[in-house]
Amino acid sequence: AQKITQTQPGMFVQEKEAVTLDCTYDTSDQSYGLFWYKQPSSGEMIFLIYQGSYDEQNATEGRYSLNFQKARKSANLVISASQLGDSAMYFCAMREGGDDKIIFGKGTRLHILP
Amino acid sequence: EAQVTQNPRYLITVTGKKLTVTCSQNMNHEYMSWYRQDPGLGLRQIYYSMNVEVTDKGDVPEGYKVSRKEKRNFPLILESPSPNQTSLYFCASSFGQGAVNEKLFFGSGTQLSVL
Numbered sequence: 001a002q003k004i005t006q007t008q009p010g011m012f013v014q015e016k017e018a019v020t021l022d023c024t025y026d027t028s029d030q031s032y033g034l035f036w037y038k039q040p041s042s043g044e045m046i047f048l049i050y051q052g053s054y055d056e057q058n059a060t061e062g063r064y065s066l067n068f069q070k071a072r073k074s075a076n077l078v079i080s081a082s083q084l085g086d087s088a089m090y091f092c093a094m095r096e097g098g099d100d101k102i103i104f105g106k107g108t109r110l111h112i113l114p
Numbered sequence: 115e116a117q118v119t120q121n122p123r124y125l126i127t128v129t130g131k132k133l134t135v136t137c138s139q140n141m142n143h144e145y146m147s148w149y150r151q152d153p154g155l156g157l158r159q160i161y162y163s164m165n166v167e168v169t170d171k172g173d174v175p176e177g178y179k180v181s182r183k184e185k186r187n188f189p190l191i192l193e194s195p196s197p198n199q200t201s202l203y204f205c206a207s208s209f210g211q212g213a214v215n216e217k218l219f220f221g222s223g224t225q226l227s228v229l
Contacts, residue, residue: 006156033216045204045220091156095216100145100164101172102218106156 003027004092004105012111019079021108023092026073029053034075035093035102036066038086045091051075087112116141120205120221127195128229135190135224137205145210146188147172147218148180150201157204163188164210195228202226 005024013019025034036048051059051066059066067076079086092105118139127133139146147162149172159172163182177199179191188207192199202225206218 035217037218037220043202043223045206045218045223047217047219050217093157100162100170100210101159102147102162103159103173104149104157106154 002105003096003103004094006090006092006105006108008108009106010109010111012113013082014113015084016081019082019086019110020067021077021079021090021092021110023075023077023105024073025075025092025094027094027096029096033095034066034068035095036064036075036077037091037093037104039089039091039107040085041088048090049077082112084112084114086110116219118205118207118219118221120203120224122224123222124225126227126229129196130194133192133195133226135192135203135205135226137188137190137221138186139188139207139219140186141207141209141219142185143207143209143219144185146182146205146207148178148188148190149204149206150174150199151204151223152201160190160203195226197228200226200228 032053034051038046049059049061049064049066051068063080065078089107089109091107095102121136148160149157151157158174161180163169205221208218
């Protein structure tokens, strides 16, 4: 079974709208970490946001926030007021508690339309 | 400047010719890792290392070797490359689990083509 599932292979969103990128994860650990990365067309991997499983508040970093729903094992990325520069591939990833592997989802390609 | 340096950026080789992709970080990170990225498959972990002389297999280790003789370096070795190892490779590092900031810092990537 996949540990990280990103169900949206691609999305098209109008500029200035909010965007939600879905991510569900599968773990039986109580302690784990969740990450989101952005990969623009230039290819580099850019860290966006991190959520620890014991963090009670949803993580936020500027226009990015992580909608963490532990019971549903969901860690959706929300981008407020999208910009053309947000067009990129987005990856959700998880580090499980008893392990040091960091597993990535297959990604969602986001296109922001002018 | 804090960074993960990978070399080379692009590499074209032939089947069976041993090659090494170097990775070095200047942040005193404990954790280093190699990933390969293929269309539709996301990033898959090849090997990772929690510290010097400690390495572990990721999800796709077959055909690859690594070593961690020094904290800053984590080379990826393909002893006998095959065409199915054509891929984009990333090295990454972090302070590791339990650190205040666990985020992975990535290198720029190495696009490898095996003919």
